[in-house]
Amino acid sequence: MAPVTSSASAEPFLPTMSSEATLRLRSCARGRAAQGGPRRLSATGARGSRWRASTARGGPPRSARAWPPACGLGHLPGCGPWVDPALVADMTRLAREFFALPPADKLRFDMSGGKKGGFIVSSHLQARDYSGLLARWPDKPAAWRAVGGAVQRAADGAAWPAGCWACSLERWAWTHGRARRGLRGHGHNQKVVVTELLPQVPPARLTLGLKRHTDPGTITLLLQDLVGGLQATRDGGDTWITVQPVEGAFVVNLGDHGHYLSNGRFKNADHQAVVNSECSRLSIATFQNPAPDATVYPLAVRDGEDGPSWTEPITFAGEYRRKMWRGHRARQAQEDCQGRQAAAECCQQAGVRGAQG
Ligand SMILES: O=C(O)CCC(=O)C(=O)O
Numbered sequence: 001m002a003p004v005t006s007s008a009s010a011e012p013f014l015p016t017m018s019s020e021a022t023l024r025l026r027s028c029a030r031g032r033a034a035q036g037g038p039r040r041l042s043a044t045g046a047r048g049s050r051w052r053a054s055t056a057r058g059g060p061p062r063s064a065r066a067w068p069p070a071c072g073l074g075h076l077p078g079c080g081p082w083v084d085p086a087l088v089a090d091m092t093r094l095a096r097e098f099f100a101l102p103p104a105d106k107l108r109f110d111m112s113g114g115k116k117g118g119f120i121v122s123s124h125l126q127a128r129d130y131s132g133l134l135a136r137w138p139d140k141p142a143a144w145r146a147v148g149g150a151v152q153r154a155a156d157g158a159a160w161p162a163g164c165w166a167c168s169l170e171r172w173a174w175t176h177g178r179a180r181r182g183l184r185g186h187g188h189n190q191k192v193v194v195t196e197l198l199p200q201v202p203p204a205r206l207t208l209g210l211k212r213h214t215d216p217g218t219i220t221l222l223l224q225d226l227v228g229g230l231q232a233t234r235d236g237g238d239t240w241i242t243v244q245p246v247e248g249a250f251v252v253n254l255g256d257h258g259h260y261l262s263n264g265r266f267k268n269a270d271h272q273a274v275v276n277s278e279c280s281r282l283s284i285a286t287f288q289n290p291a292p293d294a295t296v297y298p299l300a301v302r303d304g305e306d307g308p309s310w311t312e313p314i315t316f317a318g319e320y321r322r323k324m325w326r327g328h329r330a331r332q333a334q335e336d337c338q339g340r341q342a343a344a345e346c347c348q349q350a351g352v353r354g355a356q357g
């Protein structure tokens, strides 16, 4: 997802161009307070799709009728072992070293086009093997390619705590007669690693950070530093809850595909990331996407169960295209509307009537 800014300036927006001398590595309490007193997400919250991965391992769900408990903010069923903390530390350190490089070194790899609210490095070509990442990942600091590759390999499911969530759900569905033809083919063979730096931004600058969105894939494993800025909403953006950073913990977001796979039982996380006026903020997201062309049916629902009961199969590629198209249409409509409004104001000023249309 691309970050946005409402700033009129088109200058490349790089952290080394701000007044910040060095990247802060530690928590920024004042900055967090400036974001309006974030609330801690609670495991007793309503059904949602964002939870903290935990070292605790749950067994497969026992009930033949209920949905597995991954839908709340609690722990995941069937989790594998934790990711190696040394790997996480290396990835974070190297990312910070990269973002501290001079702009010329970074701009070659920037995925945000220099005009957005943050700086993104992404293995966006979604290579099925890891050579894609290794070829496109920054060559400085020297060790980062190898470590980035290791992170992407780790995300293959076995080593990440929640990477096997879709597989758990799939196993559960087959055991309990909920699977439909095609579920097994969902694959899990696309991994995209995105490292993003949201620079420290003076309060006067109207930069938003990463705009509100849902992730398109199955799940996203997100590592955020202790600055904080990730926010979630469950009322369509009226109110936002800041996801309190926890050292070494991943935030796991369910994406659109996971939402469909669970037949709407597990909601896709509606989220954004805001900038901070005190600190730059680093996040590393690993998107777990299904195979693009695999035909996937949503899990079956039983008579009398609440919620949607979708039956149509989808492919990730098709859904993704539709989502992008809807976004494009919405942006066009907004631009048209702004254009009409500007024309109306202009006509009003000039004393002309009937500018609507
Ligand atoms: O930086 C973050 O915390 C969120 C990143 C994110 O949501 C994304 O890249 O899709």
Ligand SMILES: [Fe+2]
Pocket: 001, 213, 214, 215, 220, 271
């Ligand atoms: Fe996201």
